[in-house]
Amino acid sequence: MVAQYRRWAAGPVPPHSARIGEHRMSVRTVCLGWHWRPYRYSRDAVDVNGRRVLGFPDWMVRLGRQALTAAGDPSAERYTPDTALVNYYDAGARMGMHQDRDEVSREPVVSLSIGDTARFRFGNTENRSRPYRDFDLESGDLFVFGGPLRLAYHGVQRIHPGTAPDDCGLAAGRINITMRVTGLSE
Template identity: 55%
Template sequence: MDGESFPLFPLPPLPPRERTVIAPGAVHVPDWLGAARQEELLAACREWARPPAGLRTVRTPGGGTMTARQVCLGLHWYPYGYARTAVDGDGAPVKPMPRRLAELGREAVAAAYGQRPGPEVAYDIALINFYDGDSRMGMHRDAEERSPAPVVSLSLGDSCLFRFGNTASRGRPYRDVELRSGDLFVFGGASRLAYHGVPKVLPGTAPRGLGLTGRLNVTLRVGGLG
């Protein structure tokens, strides 16, 4: 301005985001996975996405398709049940649930609730959803499991707007939370059957060093299905 020069000062670091209780039993833990663990989980997801029983487009009973593509571990989820083969994909046996991923689920519950779950909480199902910039997920409940154990959700890549609602309907009241790469969200107890969805992905927000365009959501569940 008018030929004047101004010294450049570094911007102060952003304050850390804090653990937040979104609803009874629903907890958001920002930045839970560090960069190295994000890279390790992403590399594993890429292997799991390969055929057989790899990444697929999910078709609903009404003839529509989900915009987020999915691969399953442990048991294969399809609308609306579980199978041991990719019944709506290539028909191959589902890949087993890795022990390290099951243990990550128990670590996540401890981080969210402040104590490790009991030995009966053994995560045996993983749903891995890939969202591109235009993908969405409508409000739904995770209701095909028999176990009341908390659901664990891990985010990689682009940030998203995560909408966490109530147990009675898909409408209000709900709360919108921005989930970023590395964030953890756990919901159990009174919120175990709450409706939730992803109305918006924020393209171009993934960490530069991660090497992922789009968003991956790793959801861990305890089936209790025998």
């Protein structure tokens, strides 16, 4: 997966820190299938270099189905994600509390983590504050946002540097992949 990441990052659209108002996100994102920028998706990376993003790979559709099967979703075999946001976190990166709501579809979001452990905050669907739960997402962990918690607020509080397993292929930092169904057509 890390080797794949390097190929994606060397592709037509380089990893990019999206700008939200006056601020730049501390993660760097490369997208597959559809390009995300704050509040909307497009085929072309209009806020980076205008190029079309790489296609969403079939093997990742299968991986998404396996993930939902593992999470006990009875409709796993119909799941057909069409975009992935692949975020790279360095030791100081974080992500503020937000909802993933730029998709028209409310199909689940499948999250996979590789590399350093992240302290993740998973909250409620109403607002950014309590109740929430904090826990660690480690390399290899799968997390699914689905059903009534599809729109739960969530964020990454911090990265724990130096916690990546030796054999994960990533010497430093963290990669998080979220697969999603945009619900968009051309």
